[in-house]
Amino acid sequence: MAAKFELKKSKNDKFVFNLLASNGQIILTSEMYESRASALNGIESVRKNAPDDGRFGRLSAKDGSPYFTLKAGNGQVIGQSQMYSGAKARDAGIESVQTHAPQAALDDQTTA
Template sequence: MASKFELKKSKNDKFVFNLLAGNGQVILTSEMYDSKASALNGIESVKKNAPNDGRYGRLCAKDGSPYFTLKAANGQVIGQSQMYSGEKARDAGIESVQQNAPGAPTSDLTAAG
């Protein structure tokens, strides 16, 4: 399976997308968007900014778990990773987003359910 974006509608009628790796694992999750158009713009922003290493924030949660954020040119966070077991795993996640996001197709699941 190739990597892809999945666009979904949340229980509170907001839109959210995930970037899935080739193995189906979520490697990036967006913020909540009020409209589908805004979420689709968010996906395009991820595609555009993903290759730029300077757009990634390499962070640690309160419990010490590493994770990362991806920011747009304006500094707004457009995606956040899951928590990782270590910095090496987190950095591999960043690499995966850099390689997979720019060409990933979008699977629109908002019409389902």
Template sequence: MAAKFELKKSKNRKFFFNLLATNGQIILTSEMYEAKASAINGIESVKKNAPDDGRYERLAGKDNSPYFTLKAGNGQVIGQSQMYSSEKARDGGIDSVKANGPVAVVDDQAI
């Protein structure tokens, strides 16, 4: 399977996307957007910013589980990862976004 962005509409009629790695696992989830065009702009921002290591913030949740966010040039969070079991696993997730984000195709399921 090729890496892809799944663009979806939530039950509350907002739009969001997930970036899936080649193994089908979700590696990045966006915020909710009011408009489909805004979600598409978010995907383009991931494609642009994913290769830049400086755009990633490496964080820990309340239970100290590592995760990361990807930020745009203006500092706004574009997407957030799942919680990982270790910093090494989180860093692998970042590497996956760096590799897959710029080349992933868009699967529009928000029709």
């Protein structure tokens, strides 16, 4: 399986997308969007910004678990990772987003 963006509609009629790695693992989750068009713009923003290492924030949760965020050019967070077991795993997640996001296909599950 190639990496892909999965666009879904939430229970409260908002839109959210995940970037899945080729192994099916979620490597990035978006914020909630009010409209499908906004979510599609978010996906394009991830594709555009992912190759730029400077757009990634390398952070730690209160319990010390490493995670990362991806920001657009305007500084707004457009995606966040899951929690990782260590900094090395988090950095591998960032590398995966950088590698896969620009050409990841779109699996739009909102039009079914």
